[in-house]
Amino acid sequence: MSNITMDRAFIHTISILVANKPGVLVRIAQVFARRGFNIDSLVVSPSKEGAFSRITITAKGDPETLDQIIKQASKLVDVLHATDHTGENVIDKELALIKVKALDETRTGILQLCDHFKAETLDFNHESLVIQVTGSTEKLDAFVEMLDQFGIIELIRTGKILMARDKGLT
Numbered sequence: 408m409s410n411i412t413m414d415r416a417f418i419h420t421i422s423i424l425v426a427n428k429p430g431v432l433v434r435i436a437q438v439f440a441r442r443g444f445n446i447d448s449l450v451v452s453p454s455k456e457g458a459f460s461r462i463t464i465t466a467k468g469d470p471e472t473l474d475q476i477i478k479q480a481s482k483l484v485d486v487l488h489a490t491d492h493t494g495e496n497v498i499d500k501e502l503a504l505i506k507v508k509a510l511d512e513t514r515t516g517i518l519q520l521c522d523h524f525k526a527e528t529l530d531f532n533h534e535s536l537v538i539q540v541t542g543s544t545e546k547l548d549a550f551v552e553m554l555d556q557f558g559i560i561e562l563i564r565t566g567k568i569l570m571a572r573d574k575g576l577t
Contacts, residue, residue, distance in 0.1 A: 418447070419473050419493045420569055422577050423462040426485035427453065435462065435486070438479045444468045448501075448566030459487065461577070465544075465567050492569055492577070499569035502541045504529070505551065508558035509536040517557055524550045535560060 425431045432451060439446055450463045466473070473491060480489045509517050514536070521528060521538055524546065530537035540550050544567055551562065571577045 417467045417469065419466055419468065419470070419491050420497075420499065420567055421464045421466070421473075421477065421489060421491050422569065423464070423480060423489040424454065424487040425460050425462060426487070427458055427460045428485050431460075431483075431485045432462065434483050435464075435480055438476055438483070439464070439466060442468075442472050442476050442479075444472065444476060448564070450566045450568050452568075463566070463568050490577070492571070496572045496575070497569045497577070498572060499543060499567050500541055501544050501547050501567050502539065502565040503547050503551070504561075504563045505538045505540070505554060505559060506530075506535055506561040507538065507554050508534065508560060510534070513557050517554070520550070520553050524553075526550065 423435060425435070436446065436449075444466045446464055446466050448463075448465045451460055453459070454461050470491075470493075477489045477491055480486055507517060509531075517536060517538075518528070520526070521540075524540055524542075526538045526540035528536055529539050538554075540547060547564065551559070569577065
């Protein structure tokens, strides 16, 4: 089993519904830090009700420690609920903007990759392309790996967002 596969086995995706107030994010991040969990990605966005925000965190680590983190985070003031969605039936997506060198002799290959990965070209000039791609973390990782041969100038990723399927709540 490769390191990438082993690392993926320990990646957790947590959603936390919080009151939209100053300092809530810092308190949640401190709970993770105290337990030695590094936050790999973090997305915060307003929920349907403007008084609340949804925080989506991906982190690597053992499930027992993560369970303690979720219990501690759930007890924080302004946290309505925290859930680990690892292994659940969810829809998850990520977005990346990638600026890649695109010389005349390589542009066609890059555009073919974009077509295969259903990526969109946002900016096109003589020296580079800016590409937008959405999908699973694995899809974005594969696309970035393929583009690397052309020379990635800049890469920005949003981090994972997710939503529970059916009537399940995120």
